[in-house]
Amino acid sequence: MFKEKIRMLDKKLHIRFNSVGEFNMPVGKRDFNGSIRKNLLAFCEKLKNKNVEFINEDFKKFKIDNLTPEDFCYFDPPYFLGDASYNENNNWTENDEKDLLKYVDKLNEKNIKFALSNVTQHRGEKNNILIDWAIENKYNINYLDYNYNNSNYHSKSKMNITEEVLITNYSI
Ligand SMILES: C[S@@+](CC[C@H](N)C(=O)[O-])C[C@H]1O[C@@H](n2cnc3c(N)ncnc32)[C@H](O)[C@@H]1O
Incomplete structure (x- = not known):
């Protein structure tokens, strides 16, 4: 479930997965760092107050x-x-x-x-x-x-x- 949650958020935060789908990997020169962690938490907070639906499908x-x-x-x-x-x-x-x-x-x-x-x-x-x-x-x-x-x-x-x-x- 945690992975699904992160996968949904990749649209915003550039977290990605390899071909096996198990590891995240950075896009370009970005890495998962303190600043991205902060943005991730702020993003999750915002979501609580908004009527947002994520759909993970073709x-x-x-x-x-x-x-x-x-x-x-x-x-x-x-x-x-x-x-x-x-x-x-x-x-x-x-x-x-x-x-x-x-x-x-x-x-x-x-x-x-x-x-x-x-x-x-x-x-x-x-x-x-x-x-x-x-x-x-x-x-x-x-x-x-x-x-x-x-x-x-x-x-x-x-x-x-x-x-x-x-x-x-x-x-x-
Ligand atoms: C260029 S990435 C999007 C990156 C994201 N907007 C970001 O800024 O990090 C392309 C996305 O399309 C998704 N994708 C691939 N095939 C798809 C499909 N058939 N239907 C919907 N999404 C698909 C991939 O999982 C990937 O998240």
Whole structure:
């Protein structure tokens, strides 16, 4: 049960699990430290006073029938690109990616605002499924950060580019 609780909170606190699901591991340079512990406790306190429901299930099972244009949907899925961090031990497949994009289209058809975090390119690879989908549907691709680890822009440095985006069906 403790593990389930922490797993729910990983959305906020970047606690993650390895492929066996037993150990937590830090994302990037973050580790579970005193400051994160403090945030975790503050987060738990806030939850007690708010009407929040956590649902731990496949996004495809989450019914959108009850959602209205008053709702807002934020997606932070695993990245499809090969060795991008967060690709969940390669468990996120092309089918998952396409299913998610279709799901998001349904929200758009119902005039529900959405925002989808992702990377359009990472270490020399491009996510053309995502890019083509966003362009074809005239969604807004908001570029968040260009991360050039090597300031010399020669061919090798392309391997270090990560293009982070927030795709929305509204203007920011
Ligand atoms: C990029 S991480 C989200 C990270 C989190 N928002 C954070 O800031 O730490 C992607 C999440 O998608 C979840 N996930 C993977 N497949 C899923 C699916 N089919 N339905 C719903 N969530 C899924 C993973 O368990 C993981 O927590």
